[in-house]
Amino acid sequence: MIPRPFEYHAPTTLPDAIALLSQYGDEAKLLAGGHSMLPMMKLRFAEPGHLIDLRKIPALKGIREVGNEIRIGAMATENELIWSPLLQQKCPLLVEGAGLISDPQVRYMGTIGGDISHADPANDHPALMLALNASFVLNGPAGERVVPADGYFLGIYWTQLEAGEIMTEIRIPTPAPGSGSCYAKLKRKTGDYATAATAVVLRMQGGVVADVTIALTNMGETALRATAAEDFLRGKALDDQSISSAAALAMQICNPVEDLRGDVAYKVAMAGEMTQRALRTALSRCTA
Template sequence: MIPEQFEYFAPSTIDEVLKLMVENDEAKILAGGHSLLPMMKLRFAEATHLIDINGVEALKGISDKGDHILIGAMTTESELIVSELLQQKCPLIPEAAKLIADPQVRNRGTIGGDIAHGDPGNDHPSIMMALDAIFVLQSPDGERTVPANSFFLGTYWTELGENEILKEIQVPVAKPNSGYAYTKLKRKTGDFATAATAVILTLDGDTCSSISIVMTNVGPTALKAEEAENLLAGKVIDESLIEEAAEKAMSICDPAEDLRGDVEYKTHMAGEMTRRAIRIALQRAKGEI
């Protein structure tokens, strides 16, 4: 199907983007385009005005700010993968980016587009929640920050307000004695996850001092498994605790039945991805892999 007619803009600065959004009601932002353009072709989304932000250099790049790394919203998945800074200081992001879609999509798709779309099937929401990332949002009235854990409100529904864009993502650097993992089950290259889990944990000796567990595509948003986290924090993690944590994670799953599987199958796979992610993160924290 062919999308309806629209007016196209290609600004080069953030100020131009915000001005165009104010002047054009219901304008849509075009980042990588892999989510918006298919929806426009199917006429699930309408855009009488399309604002292409690929020429806004201020929205790109990865930089080190001491205890945080700043990532521009228009940074592509491929740029995340090859970033030596991320590989050294926040390796969960490049590892997870390798599992997103395929090389063609990763060369064009952006971290900000993945986040701002609010699709529960996208991978970055759960990764950002596990990392305790902070999102910098900008509007004509100025900037504000929103924690990733309160940004996603529902399917395609986020904290982004009217005439507001995602400008930057701030992620803390990995702590000493920490481990990470993003385990993802998908039917084929390029597909969304049937189920996936992001885990970050830190050890104090053999004891788990902190842990984040967040699941992808088994609810209306990425799901933070808080009961599972509380079970493991402050304990020496063994297989019996991992099994208990997986059961608690499964108990909050509410996946939609589709061609990837029914509710029971997806829930079971979410538990399995959680088990695997905890094991891998634990091994990395111990320096075993």
């Protein structure tokens, strides 16, 4: 199929983009990398009368560190994340996760803001954002607001982003020196969504877990934060027994949907396995 007729807009400033959204309301959709929006338009699942392309807005690009925070423009591509020296040095989890998204063609065009804003529970960035304690900068007619990633995702394709707003930036607290991280992802083939995946950020001190975050991909209607598993691990040595117990707690919150990737029991079991792998790998990467 082909999309319904629409008008194409390519603003060069953020205020112009917000004004277009306000002008056209429900008839307008934003275009980032296009890997989700364009297929939906071709199938007529989405039928915008106006398409607002964000790629020519310089303010939505860039990766930099401000104080103790890493700030990433929402239109930064997956490839830019992978090749960023700053992220390679200070936030390797995001580099690892971006490298596991789809294939090179998608990574050259797909953007971090588009992935997050689409709010598909099978997308990788939502769980990465939860594990990194990220927050999102949203701009609209009423001004700017900053929303934590934890709680931002409300359901399938549903977030706290309000009508007329644009995600402009992702903010990530710079991980503590010596922290270890891992994104363990099980998928059937290159380019596929995760059957199950787990993101972990771990900090050890004195041989025990000082802090840890654990987030799961494709195990419910949103990415899931395994807070019970995190609470269990803090203050404990990370050994086979504690890792197994934490994985069991993470499995308890899983509620995946059966599909061609596997039935519910298999997916839940794989979420546990990915959690164990991510914890062990993150431990091996801790340097303090």
